[in-house]
Amino acid sequence: MAEPRIWTAALIVIGDEILSGRTQDANLAYLAKWLNIQGIQLAEARVVADQMGAIVAAVNACRAQYDYVFTTGGIGPTHDDISVDAVAEALGVPVVLHPEAEAMLRQYYGDRITEARLRMARVPGGADLIENPVSGAPGIRIGNVFMLAGVPKITQGMLAGLDGKLEGGLPVLDRTVGAWVPESSVSDLLIAVEREKPGIQIGSYPFWREGRIGANFVIRSREQTALDDAAARLMDALSAAGHDPLDGAI
Amino acid sequence: MAEPRIWTAALIVIGDEILSGRTQDANLAYLAKWLNIQGIQLAEARVVADQMGAIVAAVNACRAQYDYVFTTGGIGPTHDDISVDAVAEALGVPVVLHPEAEAMLRQYYGDRITEARLRMARVPGGADLIENPVSGAPGIRIGNVFMLAGVPKITQGMLAGLDGKLEGGLPVLDRTVGAWVPESSVSDLLIAVEREKPGIQIGSYPFWREGRIGANFVIRSREQTALDDAAARLMDALSAAGHDPLDGAI
Numbered sequence: 001m002a003e004p005r006i007w008t009a010a011l012i013v014i015g016d017e018i019l020s021g022r023t024q025d026a027n028l029a030y031l032a033k034w035l036n037i038q039g040i041q042l043a044e045a046r047v048v049a050d051q052m053g054a055i056v057a058a059v060n061a062c063r064a065q066y067d068y069v070f071t072t073g074g075i076g077p078t079h080d081d082i083s084v085d086a087v088a089e090a091l092g093v094p095v096v097l098h099p100e101a102e103a104m105l106r107q108y109y110g111d112r113i114t115e116a117r118l119r120m121a122r123v124p125g126g127a128d129l130i131e132n133p134v135s136g137a138p139g140i141r142i143g144n145v146f147m148l149a150g151v152p153k154i155t156q157g158m159l160a161g162l163d164g165k166l167e168g169g170l171p172v173l174d175r176t177v178g179a180w181v182p183e184s185s186v187s188d189l190l191i192a193v194e195r196e197k198p199g200i201q202i203g204s205y206p207f208w209r210e211g212r213i214g215a216n217f218v219i220r221s222r223e224q225t226a227l228d229d230a231a232a233r234l235m236d237a238l239s240a241a242g243h244d245p246l247d248g249a250i
Numbered sequence: 251m252a253e254p255r256i257w258t259a260a261l262i263v264i265g266d267e268i269l270s271g272r273t274q275d276a277n278l279a280y281l282a283k284w285l286n287i288q289g290i291q292l293a294e295a296r297v298v299a300d301q302m303g304a305i306v307a308a309v310n311a312c313r314a315q316y317d318y319v320f321t322t323g324g325i326g327p328t329h330d331d332i333s334v335d336a337v338a339e340a341l342g343v344p345v346v347l348h349p350e351a352e353a354m355l356r357q358y359y360g361d362r363i364t365e366a367r368l369r370m371a372r373v374p375g376g377a378d379l380i381e382n383p384v385s386g387a388p389g390i391r392i393g394n395v396f397m398l399a400g401v402p403k404i405t406q407g408m409l410a411g412l413d414g415k416l417e418g419g420l421p422v423l424d425r426t427v428g429a430w431v432p433e434s435s436v437s438d439l440l441i442a443v444e445r446e447k448p449g450i451q452i453g454s455y456p457f458w459r460e461g462r463i464g465a466n467f468v469i470r471s472r473e474q475t476a477l478d479d480a481a482a483r484l485m486d487a488l489s490a491a492g493h494d495p496l497d498g499a500i
Contacts, residue, residue: 021282032271077434184327
């Protein structure tokens, strides 16, 4: 049986405000889960400054390496919004005014339209629009690059419009087994289960809570049967070793 | 007057749990602020999977490009902790047991020491240790690469031990001016102030809160006088345009 094709994506978060620590990114986790539902794996994320060279380099590295590239941020109306110019530069195309985006903005703003607001109709030449159900300015798709807004509510609205529209494969399923045990006590056991059960991976995530040490073991697979099988095997192994596993995260 | 040297750093977050969306990264923002106090600018961040090739590529790209590279995650005792092996591979050095780290672990765990726990004494050959005031296993410094734990409380403890020990330049200072105005209404004004005042940058961060639209304008500079000067100028310009600026974030 041929291995199923794995579809991959990268996220490029564009924004000085994330790199300065002023703003906590909230798009990575949301996009990761959304992508997984589409059967696409978020394989890498980068956070880059609002600088032409940095954005161009990240876009070109990622679009060559992954099936899809998503960018968030920098598509607003102000001088620090340079994502459109940077993606156009990366792709070697001019920046053009998209007639449909212009019409959308003119309708959204009415007589409050300004030159600054019309900046949001600028796209890399050849791009299509991504619907924005929340505010006026659309997202942008060109080739395998998807440019989304940085404000999470708007980002999520744009993703909703892409539901089911991107080709993907099987989503990664996961099950978590928790135990009040230091992960270092059971590392051999984890290796044994992972080796014994093909097609699964186990991640170990220790924590320290209310004065007690524990760990959640997250089993991931693209096949439900393999997942359930491995979870049962891990629970047995933990029980046999005298720990008291929980079927689910602690 | 010569431009002051700007010191830069990159963060490489190592972990499938971040890329799957299961865990929200909490180290980027903390590290960014900590670095700024040291006079070092976080210039890029990457999130990569627990995979040898991905970690090696990110480490090599970043250590060539920035003054400092920080990694978080993947230095624990389990099979998915491969950061030490990957950094050693990137630097072309062997993995060795650090005698001092071994002694620390033996003292910390006493007769609960196991082979798995001793894995945490493995370092890339030639590395120094970074003190871990929270739990037993130390962080690792080799060349310009600093390997920290992924658990935020431990990461922060390790950074505290590095306070004032890394050469840096002037920290970036910032002041925020807020206004209940759509950023697109004042974009020309922002450009004018930024052009008029050398040595400053203005970031525009729109929001939508309690049914109202507003924006915070963050002015950044390495010189306090330039910062205060630009803030006063921006407040004046916003007032003159009929908006009602706040000296501080909304």
